[in-house]
Each structure stands twice: as structure tokens, then as C-alpha cells.
Amino acid sequence: MFDQPLHQLKTYLPEVAEPDDFDEFWERVLDRARTSPAVIDVTSEDSGLTLVDTWDITFAGFDGHPIKAWLTRPAGSLEEALPAVVEYVGYGRGRGLPHERITFAAAGYAHLVMDVRGQGSRYGSGGSTPDPVGCDPAAPGFATRGILAPGDYYYTRLITDAVRAVDAVRALPGVDAGRVVALGNSQGGGLAVAVAGLVPDLAAVLSSAPLLCDVERALNLTDEHPYGEVVQYLAVHRDAVDAVLTTLSYVDGVLFARRATAPAHFGVGLRDTVCPPSTAFAAFNHYGLAHGDDRQARRHIEVYPFNHHEGGEAVHTRRQLTWLAQTLAEAGRGAPAVSAQAR
Numbered sequence: 001m002f003d004q005p006l007h008q009l010k011t012y013l014p015e016v017a018e019p020d021d022f023d024e025f026w027e028r029v030l031d032r033a034r035t036s037p038a039v040i041d042v043t044s045e046d047s048g049l050t051l052v053d054t055w056d057i058t059f060a061g062f063d064g065h066p067i068k069a070w071l072t073r074p075a076g077s078l079e080e081a082l083p084a085v086v087e088y089v090g091y092g093r094g095r096g097l098p099h100e101r102i103t104f105a106a107a108g109y110a111h112l113v114m115d116v117r118g119q120g121s122r123y124g125s126g127g128s129t130p131d132p133v134g135c136d137p138a139a140p141g142f143a144t145r146g147i148l149a150p151g152d153y154y155y156t157r158l159i160t161d162a163v164r165a166v167d168a169v170r171a172l173p174g175v176d177a178g179r180v181v182a183l184g185n186s187q188g189g190g191l192a193v194a195v196a197g198l199v200p201d202l203a204a205v206l207s208s209a210p211l212l213c214d215v216e217r218a219l220n221l222t223d224e225h226p227y228g229e230v231v232q233y234l235a236v237h238r239d240a241v242d243a244v245l246t247t248l249s250y251v252d253g254v255l256f257a258r259r260a261t262a263p264a265h266f267g268v269g270l271r272d273t274v275c276p277p278s279t280a281f282a283a284f285n286h287y288g289l290a291h292g293d294d295r296q297a298r299r300h301i302e303v304y305p306f307n308h309h310e311g312g313e314a315v316h317t318r319r320q321l322t323w324l325a326q327t328l329a330e331a332g333r334g335a336p337a338v339s340a341q342a343r
Contacts, residue, residue, distance in 0.1 A: 001270050003221065006303065009270075009281040014214055016254040016282070017245075025150060025250060026198060029062075033160050036060035038167040042071075047098040051075050052105045054098040057112065059168035061161035068115040068128040069165060070098045071172065072105040083179035083203065083328060083336050084110040084169045086195075088162055088188035091142075091211065091226050094120020094127020104183075107321055108336030110175050114165045116187075117158060118142060133157065139233040143226040147233065148243045150250040155212065159251060162191040163198050179203045179328060182262075183320075186275060186309065187211045187226075190253050193283055196264065197256025204327050205260065206320050207283075208267035208311050209275045213253035214282035216245060224274045257283040258290045263298040263331070265323045267316050269307035 004012060019025065041058040054072045061067040073082060085104045089095065095115035104111040119142060120127020135146040135154070146152035162182075170177040181204045184192040189210035196205040211226070218227050230248075234241055249255070264287050268280040280301075287299050302319055304312045312319065325336075 001305075002273060003270070003276050003278045006270065006305070009278055011285070012278055012281050013285045014217065014254070014282050016214060016216075016252055016286075017249050018255050019150075019246070019249050022250065022255060029151075029156060029160055030163060030198065033060070033062055033064070033164055034167070036064035038164060038171045040066055042172070045070070045098055047072070049099055049102065052102055053078070056098075057168065057172075059164055061117070061164045062157040063133075065117070065132055065157075065161075066129070067117065067161050067164070068095060069112050069168070070095055070101070071110065071112045071169070072098060072102060073110040073174065074105060074108060078174045080174060081176040082108065082110045082174060083181065084112060084172075084175045085181045085183050085324075086162075086165050086169055087111065087113045088165075088182070088184035088191035088195075089113065089116060089124075090185055091187040092119055092122025093124040094129070096120075096125035096127075100125060103317060103321075107325075109181075110169070110172075112165060112169045114162065117161060118154075131157070139229040139236075141226055141229040143229040144233040144244075147230070147247050148240060150247045153247050153251065155251045159191060159194045159198070162195050166195060166199050166202070181206065181324065183207075185209055185267075185311070189275075193253040193260070194251070194256045196260035196262055197253075197258070200261055202262035203331065204324055205262050205264045206324065207264065208316060209269065209272055209309055210253055210266075210280055210283055211275050212248075212251055213257070213275070214279040215248045215252050217282070218276055218279045221276045221278075222273050227274075253283045254286050257287040260288055261291055263327045264288075264300070265320060265327075266299070266301040267304070267311050267320075268301060269304045269309060269311045271305075271307060272309045272311070274309040
């Protein structure tokens with residue numbers, strides 16, 4: 001382990017610089033995005049699977065840009081208003097192929113996995129969404145694209161896409177708009193935390209090894225990518241430090257976590273050098289604080305002392321499924337129930 005010991009992580013509550021216009025900035029960005037109808041196109045997809053139904057979804061993200069997604073749900077369940085899980089994928093991955101992610105559909109949820117603009121060529125089975133926005137010179141990768149101004153930054157666009165994915169799934173038939181859950185790991189975990197802070201009525205949030213939390217600390221702890229891309233950029237653009245840190249403050253997950261209200265389930269590996277554990281605990285310990293201690297009681301974190309960025313993998317997924325079903329039931333919203341016809 002290279003970061004703080006667990007007993008210190010449990011109380012780690014850093015002061016993260018917050019821009020004076022943080023809320024106004026995000027309100028402007030999202031208001032602009034929401035001038036477009038959320039759903040652009042829905043096309044049935046033959047995934048080759050018989051126990052789930054799949055659709056190829058196109059929705060309007062940042063500035064109305066078309067973003068792809070897969071929607072998968074139990075076969076024959078379209079007449080039921082199911083809870084929906086919106087999943088955000090890791091750095092460099094795209095939405096892949098529709099049969100790759102069926103766990104939550106098999107558990108009875110409507111499951112939407114969002115493609116990542118411009119990504120999808122580092123690992124996995126690819127993506128389908130270009131990023132039509134150019135930028136100034138940047139380090140290889142995505143973490144420094146447009147990083148000199150928050151309005152130009154790549155992750156401003158991606159976080160907006162993530163919020164709009166929730167808007168889109170709520171507009172689809174057979175979805176209970178009051179039971180929408182945000183889910184993600186690494187980059188996806190950071191997006192899930194951001195969505196939690198920007199969408200006030202989520203049913204739950206599941207975030208593992210979240211990226212873009214307590215960012216300045218992460219930059220001082222690790223050279224692993226994607227944080228290493230920012231380090232590499234600043235090693236060349238030596239006069240850009242203040243501008244870069246200002247931009248990153250607008251996407252720091254700690255600030256989104258403070259504003260969140262939905263019950264939250266986190267996961268962290270204590271040997272993670274990609275998203276250092278203290279940065280995940282920073283988001284977890286700040287989660288809901290803007291709303292008082294009663295919100296803090298609605299948090300849970302799974303700790304894997306001997307794991308790296310992979311965390312708990314399938315064991316963690318099983319724990320997520322159990323926690324989510326219990327959380328929905330305790331909220332009086334009910335765990336997913338699939339009809340005999342759908343089964």
C-alpha cells in the first residue's frame with residue numbers, strides 16, 4: 001500500500017477548492033444541453049440472446065451531440081415499469097457489444113450502458129460515438145483535451161453526456177423514472193458520482209474506484225494514466241498550472257459528492273495506484289455533507305485491502321446487487337420484479 005492506512009482514510013476529509021460559480025456553471029451547461037429532446041433514435045438490436053431484449057439507443061448529449069448506448073432488459077418485460085441502471089464505462093473503453101453486459105438485465109433491471117465520446121479504442125470491443133469537438137494541443141489521451149478552460153474541457157462534455165443518459169432512460173417506455181440508478185467503475189465511477197451531484201432524485205449510486213476525485217492530491221500521488229496525462233502536459237506547459245487546476249476543480253467528484261442525496265455504495269482497493277484510495281475516500285467522506293449528517297448515514301463502502309484498481313471484481317458486483325435490491329426495498333420502491341411471462 002502506498003497511500004494512507006485505512007484508519008486515516010476513514011476520516012480523510014480534505015478541503016477541495018470550489019469555484020465560486022460551480023453551481024451556476026453546471027446549471028448553464030445542463031440547461032443548454034436540455035434544449036434538445038433527450039432521445040434521438042431507438043432501434044431494436046438482435047444480440048443473439050433469447051432471455052434479454054436489446055435496443056440501440058441514440059440520445060442527445062452535450063450541445064445536442066448524438067451519443068450511443070445499449071439498452072438491455074429481461075425479454076418480454078416492456079410492459080413493466082422496471083427500475084433502470086445507467087452504467088458508465090472505464091477510461092479508454094466504449095460501450096462494446098450488447099451481449100457483454102447483461103448482469104443487471106438478468107437481475108431484472110432495465111440496463112443502459114453509455115458509450116464514451118471519442119474513446120473505445122484502448123481495450124474492450126470498441127465504441128460508436130465520435131467527439132466532434134476539437135481542442136488545443138493536448139497530451140495523448142483524453143484527460144487534457146480543452147483543459148485550459150472549464151467550458152472547453154473534455155470531461156465537461158462527458159459529464160453532461162452522463163446526465164443526459166439519465167434523462168434519456170427516463171424518457172424510454174417500460175422504465176420507472178423514479179427508480180433510476182447510476183453505476184460505474186474508474187472513469188465510470190467518477191461519472192456516477194458527478195451524476196449523483198447533478199441529478200437530485202436518483203434512486204441510488206454505485207461507484208467503484210472513482211476517477212476525478214480530489215484531483216490535485218491524485219496528481220501529486222501518481223503518474224499512472226489518466227492522471228499521468230495531466231502530469232505529462234504540465235511538465236511541458238509549465239505556465240498552465242493555475243488554469244489547469246481551475247478547470248479540474250469544476251469536475252472534481254468531491255464537490256459533486258457533497259451535493260448528492262441518493263443512497264451510495266462505493267468500492268475501493270487499497271493498493272490502487274490508478275485512482276488512489278484516499279481520493280475515493282475523499283468523495284465518500286464528503287458524500288451528502290451539504291445536506292447534513294442524515295445523508296451521510298446513507299453511504300456504504302466496500303474495502304479490498306489486497307486489491308489494486310480491479311477492486312473486488314465479481315465479488316464486488318455480487319455485493320452491489322445485494323445492496324441495491326435492499327436499498328430499493330427499504331426505500332419502499334421495491335426491488336425489480338419480472339413477470340412470469342418475462343421469465
